[in-house]
Amino acid sequence: MKKRIAVLGSTGSIGTQTLDVVAHDPDRYQIEALAAGSNISLLLKQIDRFAPRLVSVANRELAREVELAAGRKTKVLYGDEGLIEAAAATDADLVVTAVVGSQGLKPTLAAIDAGKAIGLANKETLVTAGHLVSERAKAKGVPLLPIDSEHSAIFQCLNGESRQEVSKIILTASGGSFRSRSRAELEGVTVEEALRHPNWSMGAKITIDSATMVNKGLEVIEAHWLFGMPYDQIEVLLHPESVIHSMVEFRDHSVMAQLGNPDMRVPIQYALTYPARRPTPTEPLRLAEIGKLHFKEMDFERYPCLAMAYECGRTGGTMPTIFNAANEVAVARFLRGEIAFLDIEEVISRTMERHTPVHTPDLDDIVEADRWAREAAGR
Incomplete structure (x- = not known):
């Protein structure tokens, strides 16, 4: 059937x-x-x-x-x-x-x-x-x-494993379009430059989010809910090749990773066929051709939006809603040429500062927080 x-x-x-x-x-x-x-x-x-x-x-x-x-x-x-x-x-x-x-x-x-x-x-x-x-x-x-490649990777690594045995989740991040640039070199970057992701073919909004590291921040919050992990047990690691999609470290210090080419059709199909696996219209991973994989600790000063995401997640309530809505407005304004690339994080930060979170929001509270944040970020 x-x-x-x-x-x-x-x-x-x-x-x-x-x-x-x-x-x-x-x-x-x-x-x-x-x-x-x-x-x-x-x-x-x-x-x-x-x-x-x-x-x-x-x-x-x-x-x-x-x-x-x-x-x-x-x-x-x-x-x-x-x-x-x-x-x-x-x-x-x-x-x-x-x-x-x-x-x-x-x-x-x-x-x-x-x-x-x-x-x-x-x-x-x-x-x-x-x-x-x-x-x-x-x-x-x-x-x-x-379906996100990172969360699909964690989902696969946790199959058959006890959550009590997990020490931490490690989400990998490519670093986005400007991963080789310092903050000083981000002054005056263009929309066209920001949309040139080195690994993935994605829509405009998510590509900009990758460059600001907002996307990884959203993934941290999502991982918290999907896998029931405290924020202190969710780590982000820079991995420019995007071959290891994410990892799980267990309390015996074993680390389980899911690898593959950066092709979204693999995690999409796994969600469609789970728990079975089927052949995909994708290329196999050839590690010998890649040769080396690189990793680097996350620099929260270089990527302040990721630090904001952790802050919002730990605060909880309506604060993650504010973070997300302010970012959506800021990215849209950047894509329209209204603000500079570095202004995205400024819009998010100022909107967060003005918000008093509701700590146990219902759906109406969330909808109202979203509306307020969009109006505030638009100004």
């Missing part, structure tokens, strides 16, 4: 690679729903190839355009309600949440309430509401299958 899948963010980097994995093994999967933003030309190609029963787009005008092109066989919705229905109201067994930013929270919660397994590529969901998501997933018996 085919596994039925909904993909939220189908026209983005993770979404397109998810569909590439599906196309590689079409007898194994059925696409039930696709949700996209405004890239209608690509979405129409996906509809033609995968014949989903439901699609959702950003707004009503785009929905009308898709309806005219796709015909009556595909139900077309739009906006937040459409995104939630794509996540929760189909026969999908697994929902891949690959939308960018905090908009992934409500559809992920809806999918969990509907009993869908979650292929989690939207780290902001756990960053902004980790306590709500993890509690609800546990109550519903819904697995959270990580």
Whole structure:
């Protein structure tokens, strides 16, 4: 029987690679729903190839355009309600949440309430509401299958292991587009320079987050919720080759690592097929050709956004929501040319300083904190 899948963010980097994995093994999967933003030309190609029963787009005008092109066989919705229905109201067994930013929270919660397994590529969901998501997933018996390469690596290293035996989690970081530059050399860098990631092919927002190390900070907070690890037992290590995707150190000082080429289709497919493994449309890792792997301790003065992420995680409550929302606004402003690259961390820091955290927030508190942070960061 085919596994039925909904993909939220189908026209983005993770979404397109998810569909590439599906196309590689079409007898194994059925696409039930696709949700996209405004890239209608690509979405129409996906509809033609995968014949989903439901699609959702950003707004009503785009929905009308898709309806005219796709015909009556595909139900077309739009906006937040459409995104939630794509996540929760189909026969999908697994929902891949690959939308960018905090908009992934409500559809992920809806999918969990509907009993869908979650292929989690939207780290902001756990960053902004980790306590709500993890509690609800546990109550519903819904697995959270990580798709981020680092969390997939940790997930694989922990298979069959007792969590009580774990000494620490080690997340690896490439260092991003400017890893060879000092802070002084970051003055005046351009958007085009920031988008040239040396290892990974990713969307614009996550590529900028990699350069500021915000992305790694979000991953630290996500790892805290996914694996129940205290922040003092989550370490970040610079590893420029991105071959070791992450590691687990056990209390006997054994270290288990997961290695592979920097290709997101491997962790995506593992989430789709877990606990089984299948051939992938990727190249095998050839360590002899690589020759050497390099590692370096994290420099928190060089990457202050990572230090801020640890601070937010330890503070808890609504503070991680503030960190995430302020960053999303700051990155968007940088991409539009409104602020300089180093101003991203300044916007985040100032927004955090102005916030008084709610320590046990409900969903309404989180939504309000997100709204406030976006308004503050925009100023």
